[in-house]
Amino acid sequence: MNLDLRTKYLGLELASPLVVSACPLTQKLDSLKALEAAGAAAAVLPSLFEEQIEHDEAEMTKAREFGTESFAEALTYFPEQEDYRSGPDDYLDYIGEAKKAVSIPIVASLNGTSKGGWVRYARLMQDAGADALELNVYFIATDLEMTGAEVEKRYLDLVAAVKQSVSIPLAVKVGPYFSSMGNMAKRLVASGADGLVLFNRFLQPDIDLDAMELHPKLELSTSSELLKPLRWIAILHGRVAASLALTSGIHQASDLAKALLAGADVGMVASAFYREGVGHARTILDGLSAWMAENEYDSVEQLKGSMSQENCPDPAAFERGNYMKALVSFTGKAI
């Protein structure tokens, strides 16, 4: 039987619902090519961090200028260089190289800090040939005076500003920590998001007990992380006019099947490739095909959202009922 794995994400026609999530594997042409060969239908490049560019530019300038024009014998310490790359040059060049190296769509990813920065880099990425953009919004409101409404406004303003400046599709990757995730998703789409990527896995600081210092830490995801985005994909499916991508926790074919059933247009994978190698893309897709065949699905389109909150037999399970159910199964009796 000929299964149709095609899906549409951000208006892009994809050969399968397996997309490589933003990770260092997509930053190298070799692994990018291998992922394409293994069936990945699109790739999100690692995020360009505006903050990092700013820091880098400022630090390099400081290092170049430190101690200059102070002492008559050493007015500078480094040679003048006319061909000098700074900021996003490498990233933008890589978009072009990646486009040449593979035929799958390339989604550039951006993590900004200022509205000006978001807009500027988004446009540069579009000009460099990206098929779509993924805004990786990561904002930690450490200012205790800042309200939730203000935080939300930041997100919405940002999406609107970027949307206005580019013509390629725009996905927004956010975390789950909004008081009303559904409403937030709706407003993000209203502000211009063509797709939502759920959810961002935030880099969390860890304490080094020996050095008594903080170190950022990011661990590979596990299948257990699937459930949080799964719920929200299911809730949002059919209710927001945007593509949905599930990221975090897809490690095997069954995870991808669940994502699609909940309503995702694509599933994004990264950690599993680190554990199993890039060839694992083929394993997941083969597994998905086998499961679909076994369960008599003809196409991914058919599969998508059939277990969403709207379509599933027990909609309440995606609400508080789900919580109760879990507790019952854990304690063996209803509380």
Next chain:
Amino acid sequence: MSERRFVTTDGNEATSMIAHLCNEVMAIYPITPSSGMGELTDAWAAAGRKNLFGAVPHVVEMQSEAGAAGAVHGSLQAGALTSTFTASQGLLLMIPNMFKIAGELTSTVFHVSARSIATHALSIFGDHGDVMACRSTGWAMLAGGSVQETHDMAMIAYASTLEARVPFIHFFDGFRTSHEVNKVEQLGDDDVRAMIDMKLVQAHRARALNPDAPKLRGTAQNPDVFFQAREACNSFYDKVPAIVQKQMDKFAKLVGRQYHLFDYVGAADADRVIVIMASGGGVVEEAVEKMLADGEKVGLVHVRLYRPFVGDALLAALPKSVKTIAVLDRTKEPGAQGEPLYQDVVTALAEGWASRAGNASMPRVIGGRYGLSSKEFTPAMARGVFDEMKKASPRKHFTVGIRDDVTNLSIDYDPAYSTEGDDVTRAVFFGLGSDGTVGANHNSVRIVGENTPLYAQGYFVYDSKKAGSVTVSHLRFSPRPIKGSYLVSKANFVACHQSVFVEKLDMLSLAEEGATFLLNSTFGPDEVWDSLPIETQEQIIKKKLRLYVVDAYQVARDAQMGVRINTVMQTCFFKLAKVLPVEEAVAQIKNTIQKTYGKKGGETVVARNFAAVDGAIAALHEVKVPDKVTSKYHLNAGAQGNPPEFVAKVLGTIIANRGDELPVSAMPVDGTFPTATTQYEKRSIALDIPIWDSSLCIQCGLCSLVCPHAAIRMKVYEPEHAKKAPEGFQSVDAKGKEFAGLMARIQVAPDDCTGCGVCVETCPAKSREVAKRKAINMEPKLPHLERERTNYDYFLSIPDMDRAKVKGDTIKGSQLLRPLFEYSGACAGCGETAYVKLLTQFFGDRMLIANATGCSSIYGGNLPTTPYAVNAQGQGPSWSNSLFEDAGEFGFGFRLAIDQQIKYAAVLLARLEGQLGGELVAELLNNPGETDEQIAEQRRLVAALKAKLAKIDSDDARNLIASADFLIRRSVWSFGGDGFAYDIGYGGLDHVFACGRDVNILVLDTEVYSNTGGQASKATPRGAVAKFAAGGKPSRKKDLGMMAMAYGNVFVGQISLGANPLHAIKTIRAAESYRGTSLLIAYAHCIGQGINMTTALTLQKEAVACGYWPLFHYDPRDEQEPFHLDSKEPQGDYKAFADQQARFAMLTRSNPQEAERLAGLAQQDIAHRWKFYTGLAAASRAEGSSGEGK
């Protein structure tokens, strides 16, 4: 193809533009102030800029000027058009080859930014001492007097040398012209092409060595023919003047500027004429113009072609009416009857006057010296010379610009005399090196020069410190070309970019009446008046100055610019000075920012600068000046504390920026100065200083060990000192059994600290409750200043511990020894000085230091004050600097003298044994001098010896008194950087190794030429970007340690204070204790590496951990196992270590693929070296040493 156009540039660049076009090979070696020329041509070559012939010239850095000259000679002999750039000692090192090049009639031009030669002292500044030393080489000499002339003369020199076959020195005044920024007309490529006759280029090539047409040059000749052969070149020299004039005429036809061998300016019937060469000419010209307008009959002759000296042409240039000629020489030839130009002029007159002027009596000629080491030379001084000439009996030989109260040679002049026009904007800006003032002013000169019809001039004065250096920018904007190269002394605009200067510098003495004074201050327009000292208020009122204030710090902070207040102040200047409409100025400032940072710094830096510019004008306020002085305090200039008389009167005057006022009698006659003088120069440059939290301190001593400035110290003392201490002077129980019952304290020197933060970064003691808090913490200085000043004074008064009771071979113990190197002017966070300081803690009381020229000689010996100090007994390092290249031999010479003196003393002791007593003599001769105790004992014995000798009336006794001190063990050290040890001084160093005498060599290895501004050395690592390695150094670092070890009898230690301080301490002590030659290679981080200086010691740890800088020592005394690899097997990522440093990271931005390739090779280097070293260690264990070290 470049067109002729007006550009704003300096003399070095103006020269390089021509040199780059006219050469195929340039072999160079960096030396101030010529380094910029080689650097520019190298950068242009790296960027693919072609020469006139369509190829990119090859620029190569050699190991010394001698090497550069050899390479130039070779390249010329092989047919390439070849040049070099140099100055001062560098030019002297080229002299042997210069004789050869001239003797072989070879066409070339050497570009020399003329600089003083080191005599009683080194000076980086300008005079003609170096070029005058080349008079006998047979080179033609062509002088440029301004940036424009320097550009033009470079061209004329190339055109002339090709035709004449006589090589040319093209020279101009170091700094005054090499570094002055001025508006000039740059020749177009077509102009240069028109001046270069390709047939002559082809003829040059045809003379090259060529096996297809073999020839031989460089024979050895004998008495029979050498003389005749030497005379055979005469006709070529005879033709030079005509050729030069022909090229000058051709140039004039082409470009419009007419030069002659001698150019006369002045009255046709002048009775008084000055003859002068280079930048002084423009100054005299200003005076002449004004005096002519005042009806005086004066004139001057600019000397263009100095060699060959054409007397007839000089006479032709002189008006026949001249009665008195004053020849001004910017050089000194002690013992000569007059300076060189004077003698040439006198000879010309003696030989030719009669034939030119018949019976008219020959003019009287007087000769004067001026402007040595860039001493100011002003129109007022020129006027003074003219006035002297008017006298019935003027001095035959004189000086001008100084006060010579010893031999009374100096002439008087009226400093108030001025030739400055009212329509000239004259602005002076006082800034800090770190605040970007100079860069902004450079840009202002460019903005005005290139966007208005005005002419613009900028000259920048720097002080001798590397940390907290004060810069003074002198800018002129004029509707006429600016001829006079001298500092602004009647400014109509004075800007103080740092409010700390207000208390220390008399800036307004430069302000003329009605001038504008712009002050950057955190005080607002209503408060700032009261912050000014009495003298400043007085001058503001008296001179009717308009006072403006801006809080540029706040504007810069708001724009995330940190301390870079430059663009804020620049915008305010344009707003107030009205040189061009402020909107246009702002647009141009932004344009410049975009050009400067658009590519290199990226949009972030551009945006921040724009924000600073935009915020500036709104923050600018005029201050209503009260009509009377209200301040309660005076300017605090000069030496501080209780200085000895010489320090107070002489050094104090220099500190107060009034060194120009010191008379000859104030100066030492032979360059000898007292040590321990930095203590009287309290610069107080830190904004934050380390404050001790005694409750957390573990008394490890690391903070004191790593402090580059000896500005944080530790003492252990008797409780009685704690009891008598001033309030707030906290003491705690000293930790450690050996210190039971004693008290301890860590103390900051608040006025000497540079605020680098290295101590806090290094402090290992952290609070349990607040993890970020350490046992020392950087805090704003002001709230602590008064208390810590009092505390520091008291701390110093507490006696140091008895050295004999201190375990010097521990970190803590080492820090209880008093540093005899303190408060140097090195960069904040310097990676070298902590080593120097540590050595003085161990051996300072008996140290002789032979210091190679470089950073360590500058922070070690630059006036006004010097950091080598003395202990309570008045003993301390005795220091001298010979040259850059010979610190090895210089120190070796110390050792020879000492050993010889010891031998002589032993002879005398033997002779006097009967009178002195056998026991004393035996004790004196047998004391091993290994420990502090033994050395202290020897000092007692020598004192006893001298006491006895004083009572013996004999020559032997008196001679022994003179040599007795040598019986106390001397610790002989040669200090230098990697430029010295790996490059220019290596040959000598190698010979010192081979000789095996007891000389200790400390190499402060920053892996780059630090003092001259970041040129690559053979210590520069693979992949690092440096000047002359713009594409990343392709080859690996030279392994100096291994080369020394190959001798078998040299102690070698490679150390890193940041990575393993205890290893450094033990290795240093072992090296010194070795009675043969010792080499210590010390990892010295440096701003030239492009690193965060505060965390540099952590970087050193990473350097050792990843195997980049393995620690080892080779001790020839250890027969079983001389070589010890003292660091662990490399772990971690070299790339992660490298990426934190701009020197490596820059390449990833300019050429990522090459950066990756070189980083890969560098990682391999680490592996190979480790393998080699481990193999060596194993072999060493198996075979032991040769035993020569015993």
